[in-house]
Amino acid sequence: MNFCNQCGSTVSHKIPEGDTIARYVCDRCETIHYQNPRIIAGCIAEWQDRILLCKRAIEPRHGLWTLPAGFMENGETCVEGAARETHEEANAQLSDITLFCMFSIPHISQVYMIYRGQLVDGKAHPGSESLETALFNESSIPWDKLAFPVMTETLKLYFSDRCSGQFGVHNGEIVRNTDQAFRVNIY
């Protein structure tokens, strides 16, 4: 950030009075420009014993598989965001949407909110951000071609719960260590 989006003046990166964290502050109008984590809302869309994955048509991770998910928009609920992303990426309609897990990923300031939902008719086809959509059962999930660690962790939790016969609501973190490896905590 170089300029104030209110008055167009330059900004300085400094700790405002009464605060403890450096923020971008306008040098003229003194507006404080807070920056906060963003939510990615997504869904595990179920059809009988299979779930829906999308092959990404966009970077990052072009050509790898993901649950339908994307940045939550202003003015919508998390459930609406999860349903909208599933429709945009896979032209699929959901019912019975319930919270399944959330993951904080602090090194990229993101929070994933992943729901479970039922495909209403089992149908899906790629939206503009997907090359391909497909339904997978547990044994056919392309584990080595998943786009993001959070998708791998979410699907591990999902199949573990499904095997146990009961779905919980999980709270987790994916933290990057100083050696660049990821540490996963599930509460």
Added chain:
Amino acid sequence: MNFCNQCGSTVSHKIPEGDTIARYVCDRCETIHYQNPRIIAGCIAEWQDRILLCKRAIEPRHGLWTLPAGFMENGETCVEGAARETHEEANAQLSDITLFCMFSIPHISQVYMIYRGQLVDGKAHPGSESLETALFNESSIPWDKLAFPVMTETLKLYFSDRCSGQFGVHNGEIVRNTDQAFRVNIY
């Protein structure tokens, strides 16, 4: 938003190519300035049969009672945010923090993530944003002096669960209708 925070030029509010929602787009460098919901992380801090509330020393709702909660910061997890806010507003330390509920509030583009935690020593005293801190049991909660509807809904869920002997993880929405009344959905 009036100016691009990257190059300082004016912005226009328009739908970018390939998008469906109007964004602020720089007239010169064409940076798209996305705006997304913010997360408020907070905690129900328990001590025996009582919970911690803070009387607000700041606007909005100065002088009314709230669970300790505030905007999640970049670089932290939701749990860290909930613990930090409890420390900042009530100088209280928590252990055993688990997810309790989330509420989407779309008309203000906020998502509340509320945890349960144990006060490690039962001690609390006001931080700079609080006039007072106190422990309340169910019968002494100041229901008519709570700062925000989301706090009322969270505490109703909490005491209902406590009465039933089992805590769930709840997903809800507080939606403002056209007549300005609030509608609460719990999934």
